[in-house]
Amino acid sequence: MVQATVFLLVLSLALGAHSLSVEKCNLIGNWTNDLGSNMTILAVDEKGNFAGLYNTSVADHPNKIQQSPLVGFLHLTNPIDQPTFGFTVNWTFSEATSVFTGQCFVDKDGKETLKTIWLFRRHMNTTEDNWAGTLVGTNVFTRLKKQKE
Numbered sequence: 001m002v003q004a005t006v007f008l009l010v011l012s013l014a015l016g017a018h019s020l021s022v023e024k025c026n027l028i029g030n031w032t033n034d035l036g037s038n039m040t041i042l043a044v045d046e047k048g049n050f051a052g053l054y055n056t057s058v059a060d061h062p063n064k065i066q067q068s069p070l071v072g073f074l075h076l077t078n079p080i081d082q083p084t085f086g087f088t089v090n091w092t093f094s095e096a097t098s099v100f101t102g103q104c105f106v107d108k109d110g111k112e113t114l115k116t117i118w119l120f121r122r123h124m125n126t127t128e129d130n131w132a133g134t135l136v137g138t139n140v141f142t143r144l145k146k147q148k149e
C-alpha cells in the first residue's frame, strides 16, 4: 500500500514536471521573424511584464545595427493559452521607436507562432515632415532552433 502510494506520488510529480516543460506561449526564449530579425525574451514576471533584446536584420538608418532593448506585457491567462501581448523596442543606434502587438498561436503539432503588427516611428525634424514619420507592417515570429556548437 505504501509502495503504491509512493509510486503514484512519483508518477504525478513526473507528469506535473512534464506538463510544465511543454508549457507553450510564455514567450521566454529566442525567436526569429520573416525578415531574419531575432529577439530574446529574457523573463516574464507574475504580472506579465517582460523584457528582452532585439537584433533587427534590417534598418531604416545608416548607422551600424546594434542590439536594442525591449519591454512589454504578456496578457496572462490561466492556463497560458494563446495569449495576446505587446512590446516596445527602443532602438539604440537610431532615434526611432517600434511598437509591436500580437498573439501567440499554437498549432496542432505544438508549434508556436507569434503573429504581430508593428508601427515604426522614425525621428522627423519638422511637423511638415511628420506625415512621413511612421511605417506599419507585420512580422511572424517562430522559435529559433538551438544552434549546434
Ligand code: BTN
Binding pocket: 033, 035, 037, 056, 057, 058, 059, 060, 061, 091, 093, 094, 095, 096, 098, 118, 120, 137, 139
Ligand atoms: C531603425 O531603422 O531606425 C531601427 C530598426 C527598425 C527595424 C524594423 S522594426 C519593424 C521591422 N521588423 C523588424 O524585425 N525590423 C524592422
